[in-house]
Amino acid sequence: MSTLLITIIPSIIILSYFTLSDKFKEPKGTVLLIFFLGFLICLPAGILNSFMDDQFNTGSELSRKLLHSFFGPAWTEELLKFFVLYAIVLRRHEFNEPMDGIVYGVVVSLGFATYENYDYVFRWADEWNIDPQQMAIWRSYSAVPMHGLNGVIMGFYFGLYAFTAKKKFLTLAILFPYLIHGFYNFVDPPYHFFIVVGILIFALILHSNLKMVQSEKKIEKEKKQV
Numbered sequence: 001m002s003t004l005l006i007t008i009i010p011s012i013i014i015l016s017y018f019t020l021s022d023k024f025k026e027p028k029g030t031v032l033l034i035f036f037l038g039f040l041i042c043l044p045a046g047i048l049n050s051f052m053d054d055q056f057n058t059g060s061e062l063s064r065k066l067l068h069s070f071f072g073p074a075w076t077e078e079l080l081k082f083f084v085l086y087a088i089v090l091r092r093h094e095f096n097e098p099m100d101g102i103v104y105g106v107v108v109s110l111g112f113a114t115y116e117n118y119d120y121v122f123r124w125a126d127e128w129n130i131d132p133q134q135m136a137i138w139r140s141y142s143a144v145p146m147h148g149l150n151g152v153i154m155g156f157y158f159g160l161y162a163f164t165a166k167k168k169f170l171t172l173a174i175l176f177p178y179l180i181h182g183f184y185n186f187v188d189p190p191y192h193f194f195i196v197v198g199i200l201i202f203a204l205i206l207h208s209n210l211k212m213v214q215s216e217k218k219i220e221k222e223k224k225q226v
Contacts, residue, residue, distance in 0.1 A: 006136040007121045011114045014148040018106045021211070024220035026103050030094050034104050037088065038111020041080040042119070045112070048076040065186055074182035077112065081151065082174050084108045085158050096221045098159035099210045105155020106148055113147035142192040145200065146184050150177040152203035156210065165225035 019031065052072045057063050066072075089095050089104045117139055125135040154177045161169035184195050 003121065003133045003136050006133065006140055007117050008114060010140040010144040011110045011117070011148070014145060015106060015110050018152065018207070019103055021207075022099055022103050023211075023214045023217070024097065024099070026100060027094055030092060031103075031107055034084065034089060034107045035111035035114075037084050038081070038108040038113075039115045041077075041084065041108075041112055042115045045073070045077045045080055049073055052076070069185035070178075070182035073185055074178050078150070078154070078174060078177040078181055081105075081108050081112060081177075082154060082158075085154070085173075090158075090162060090224075090226070095162065096224070097214070097217075098156075098163050098222070099214050101155040101157075101159020101162065102152050102207060102210060103155065105151040105153075105158060107151070109147045109151025109154070110144075113144050116147075117144055138189075142189070142196060145196050146181070146192070149196070149199040149203040150180055152207055153177055153180070153199070156203075156206040159210070162224050162226055163222050 015035075019026065049072045053067050056071065057067055085101070085104060085108065089100075089108075094100065095104065117136070120139060120143075121132050121136045124130075125132040154173050157169045157173035157176065160166070161173060180195075180199060184192060187195070
């Protein structure tokens with residue numbers, strides 16, 4: 001039971017912070033839907049990652065590292081999260097201000113991260129002869145917050161795009177998470193914590209900027225430009 005709690009609590013903490021700090025709360029049903037869609041995209045992500053590894057892994061260390069970072073999970077996973085925002089969230093009437101981009105970016109990212117984390121702890125740890133609880137503890141301050149905070153960054157720029165129609169924000173919404181995720185996976189695990197700290201600072205700055213704007217608003221609704 002303690003291992004399961006360690007596996008899911010980091011997602012709950014991060015999700016609670018960004019949903020509850022939203023001045024204009026999002027509908028619980030929509031939050032659950034987007035979280036569930038984050039679960040679902042784990043399947044195509046796994047298929048795409050396996051395909052890339054099977055087709056392009058030459059057996060060299062550099063090949064392995066690139067296929068497990070920039071040429072694999074970094075683009076497959078972030079692109080699928082982005083797809084949920086663009087294809088589903090953008091069309092929802094509840095998505096009516098820039099802060100909602102951050103909320104739903106975090107929700108879809110943590111939906112993905114929660115399922116992925118469960119898979120690592122209760123399946124891969126056993127195959128790799130790693131203690132599941134140690135795996136859960138390590139990922140609680142590395143991979144899970146990386147996904148969640150990347151969701152903040154993606155959502156921030158996606159929200160700006162939706163309410164300004166400036167294509168540069170759409171590009172940044174996918175480019176920043178891709179580069180961060182790719183670099184995180186490319187470097188060795190001892191450096192992951194320091195990368196997460198850097199992402200945390202960046203994400204909190206972006207979130208604080210929108211919080212400041214939101215605090216001055218009397219009503220939530222803004223008109224989407226796309």
